[in-house]
Amino acid sequence: EDQVTQSPEALRLQEGESSSLNCSYTVSGLRGLFWYRQDPGKGPEFLFTLYSAGEEKEKERLKATLTKKESFLHITAPKPEDSATYLCAVQAYDYKLSFGAGTTVTVRA
Amino acid sequence: DSGVTQTPKHLITATGQRVTLRCSPRSGDLSVYWYQQSLDQGLQFLIQYYNGEERAKGNILERFSAQQFPDLHSELNLSSLELGDSALYFCASSGEAAGGGGYTFGSGTRLTVV
Numbered sequence: 001e002d003q004v005t006q007s008p009e010a011l012r013l014q015e016g017e018s019s020s021l022n023c024s025y026t027v028s029g030l031r032g033l034f035w036y037r038q039d040p041g042k043g044p045e046f047l048f049t050l051y052s053a054g055e056e057k058e059k060e061r062l063k064a065t066l067t068k069k070e071s072f073l074h075i076t077a078p079k080p081e082d083s084a085t086y087l088c089a090v091q092a093y094d095y096k097l098s099f100g101a102g103t104t105v106t107v108r109a
Numbered sequence: 110d111s112g113v114t115q116t117p118k119h120l121i122t123a124t125g126q127r128v129t130l131r132c133s134p135r136s137g138d139l140s141v142y143w144y145q146q147s148l149d150q151g152l153q154f155l156i157q158y159y160n161g162e163e164r165a166k167g168n169i170l171e172r173f174s175a176q177q178f179p180d181l182h183s184e185l186n187l188s189s190l191e192l193g194d195s196a197l198y199f200c201a202s203s204g205e206a207a208g209g210g211g212y213t214f215g216s217g218t219r220l221t222v223v
Contacts, residue, residue: 034211043111043199043214044152087152095165097142097212099152 002027004100006088012106016077021103023088024070031095033071035064036087038102044087078107112136113215115200121221127188130218134181134202140164141183142203142212143175147196158183190222 007022025033032051036044048057050066057064061082063074073086085102092098112135122128134141143155154167158177169175172190177183187194197219201212 036214041217043113043201043216044212045111046211046213049211089152095157096154096167098154099144101151 002090002092002096002098004088004090004098006086006100006103008103009101010104010106012108013075013078015079015107015109018074018076018078021073021075021086021088021105022070023073023100025088025090025100026069027090027092027098029093031091031093033066034089034091034097035062035071035073036089038085038087040085047086075105078105080107080109083107111213111215113200113202113213115198115215115218117218118216119219119221121223122190124190124192124222126190126222127186128190128220130185130187130198130200130220132183132185132200132202132215134183134200135204135213138202138204138213139181140203141177141181142201143169143183143185144199144201144214145196146199146217150196152199155185187220192222195220195222 003026005024035047038044048064053068061076065072085104087102089099114133116131139160142157145153155169157165175185197217199217201214203212
């Protein structure tokens with residue numbers, strides 16, 4: 001069974017304090033790894049898709065990287081508006097998308 | 110507005126009842142996915158439809174069923190409801206069967222079973 005484990009569960013940062021979120025996974029055949037952002041009471045918002053080890057994607061203060069066993073989401077110089085739950089998901093060749101439990105990031109001004 | 114429309118936004122019903130959740134995908138998207146999100150389980154994949162056909166199935170209970178209609182909207186039917194079915198139910202859509210471009214999620218239906 002496909003498994004996605006995210007760590008830490010929660011992260012409290014000071015504004016400007018860079019950090020990284022981890023997503024480790026086991027999947028029968030990886031079609032893609034996705035990162036989403038979810039605000040309370042709202043649906044997840046798509047951030048990135050990574051397809052192969054070594055791939056990197058960037059968007060504003062966020063950078064996602066992928067290895068054969070894990071992915072990292074780096075947050076550089078975060079601002080309070082970056083506070084959210086960040087979800088990692090893997091899609092197997094059978095099209096199923098399995099989500100991790102998420103990392104809740106709180107950025108204090 | 111993500112372009113994926115879910116109705117109703119909130120639903121309160123009693124145990125044993127049956128409800129229908131509706132989803133209109135983003136314009137042009139052929140794939141629809143249903144997810145359940147509860148506090149202790151995270152986002153759980155239920156089922157995927159692509160252009161009217163069932164494409165993939167996750168941990169969907171036998172009491173739950175779904176379909177996608179010719180106009181591509183989808184409905185998730187939940188029957189014999191139990192307290193444990195209380196959760197947020199999300200619909201997502203994508204433009205291809207594999208969803209490689211990322212899924213677009215709706216704002217969800219919050220179901221409370223009392």
